[in-house]
Structure formats: structure tokens, C-alpha cells
Amino acid sequence: MKAIYLVKHGDSNQAFEIRDTLIPTPKQDEVLIKVRYSGLNFADVIARRGMYPDAPKNPAVLGYDVSGEIAGLGSGVPEFSIGQKVVAMTRFGGYAEYVTSHRSGVAVVPDEMDMAAATVLATQACTAYYCAEDSVTLHKGDRVLIQAAAGGVGSLLVQLAKYRGCIIYGTASTGKQEYIKSLGVDYCLDYTKNDFYAEIKNKGHMLDVVFDSLGGTAFAKGVKLLAPGGKMVCYGAAEQLESRKNKLKLLSLAWGFGLFSPISLLMQSKSIITINMLRIADFRSNVFNEVLHKVITLAIKGIIKPHVSQVFPAADIALAHDFLESRKSTGKVVLVW
Secondary structure, three states: OOOEEOOOOHHHHHHEEEEOOOOOOOOOOOEEEEEEEEEEOOHHHHOOOOOOOOOOOEEEEOOEEEEEEEEOOOOOOOOOOOOOOEEEEEOOOOOEEEEEEEEHHHEEOOOOOOOOHHHHHHHHHHHHHHHHHOOOOOOOOOEEEEEOOOEEEHHHHHHHHHOOOEEEEEEEEHHHHHHHHHHHOOOOEOOOOOOOHHHHHOOOOOOOEEEEEOOHHHHHHHHEEEEEEEEEEOOHHHEEEHOOOHHHHHHHHHHHHOOOOHHHHHHHEEEEEOOOOOOOOOOOHHHHHHHHHHHHHHHHHHOOOOOEEEEEEEHHHHHHHHHHOOOOOOEEEEEOO
16 A cells, blocks of 8 residues: 655655555454545644654654545454445544554444545544533633634634534634635634734623634733633644744743633633643543544534535645645645545
């Protein structure tokens, strides 16, 4: 089989090699999947840049999520059968024609489901669901800020918050304003032109929940906008990519988060919640499996609509990474084998 190996940190055109390697053998509690689509996530870009401590050492196969058909079964997986269409979280290794995944990270999808869109469900939809449904309780009328609202996780958070009847503030670049409006964002904030903090503050609004994937100063500003009883949910730190070549900027990013005393949070009944879905999948696999099946059900019912921005041939991995890193994409970017 063929797999895409990260062999060098840095620019995408020098980072990857497509190599021939053996098809893996599924172990106990694992399934073997013949991959049709491999999903890209922003964490892949961070890993390619050498800034993701969880990533395996080079040469390594990146990729968190795939969709395809079951091609083999290890022992102890009676719920699956050869040929079933599935989506899976792979915990790296997803950039390949065949992958193995633990049974807890695999779920069957309907035959009629678009398989490219199905890749959205394993990582991005599960992250959005865990943030919006498991970590907090959204109430009708809650004022909710979603950073990077046009992105893979952000666009799904918008849909979940709209389903709960929330008033949504969403940040996105100029070219994505109409897209996030179509998703249901009530206050579309163009971060390339205005400071989201000043815009919301000037309206006299305070927020009940903030979903933050940026980190740094954006995180600190979001916390300042929380009303009493408000919750900050942090699931990323994309600003670190801007700091990769400048240690002073990296220090500024870390300092930008701000310092928070539990006492000050307690007095205002505010909460800061952090999410890393790899840790959930590793240490609470039963919870991850439950979440995965729930997002598939939501997709079948049309409550969430996974969106694929662009499909690239697997051989064009460098172009796919460049497209994702450029932040021109909306929703998911995938590779097709």
C-alpha cells in the first residue's frame, strides 16, 4: 500500500514523501480499513511545522480521521463485518491507503452518506459535540461567541448552537462572512478589519459561552467578555502558528492567555474548560465512541451538515496542506485515494 510520510518539518513542498509499505494487520479490538478519504485537520499543519508535541517522530504518517470500508477484523469486534462503510478516528496514521483503528474510534455510516463528508464526523464533529453538548449546556437565548466560525469545528459549533436557540457571534475573514451568515451566525465579525472584543463590548453585550480555538490574546479577550456564570471553552491555540519563527512572539502568545485566579472566577461563577479530543479518545474511549455515534445520528437527521471545502488527490498532499494553512478553506479538507 501507499502512505504519506512526514519526513521533514517545515514547508509542505519539502515535508512529505509517498512510500510503499506493508498493509497493517489488525490486532485484538482493532479493525482494518481500506481508506477512501483521509481528512486533514489544523493540528496536522502544526505537526508538520514541528510544533505539536503529541506527533510521532519523523518519518511519521499524520492524519486523525478516515472514511472507507472495513477490510479486516482483529479478534473481539463482533459488531463489525467486512465491507461495511465506516468513519474512524485513527490517532495518526490516517494518510494511508489502509489503516487500523481501535473499535472505540470506529462507527458504521449509512450507505447513502457521502463518504468525503463522513470524514468530518470523526474528529471535527466529535470535538464540536463534546465542546457544546458534553462540556457545557447551551440554553435558548444564550449569547455565544465562536472563533473561526467558518472552520471545520467552528462551523459545526455554529450549527449546534443554532439548534439550541442561541444568539451567535462568529469571527471569520472578509471572504467568509456570507458563509457564516448562511450557517446561522447572528453577528458576523470580520477579524481582519475589526477587533471582536471592541465590537461586542461596544454593543453593550456580555457572553454566556465562548468557544475559542485561537488562544493567546483572543482567549484573554474572550474571558473578559464573559458574563457572570459564563464559560470559556478552549480547544486549540492556532495563534501559535504565527509565532513559529519568533521566540518573542511565542512568549507573547503564552503571556497573552493571561493569568487567572480561581478566586476571581469563583466570585463571578465563571469557568474555563479545555478540550483535547485525543486525550478523551485515549482515556475515555467509551465516551468518545458514544459521541461519535451521536454525531452520526445528528448528521442523518440533518441537524448538522458536514461541509467539505475541497477534495485533493492524495498525491497533492502539499497543495492540500497549503490550502488548509492559508485559511481559505471552509469546513473540511480531504484527500482521496
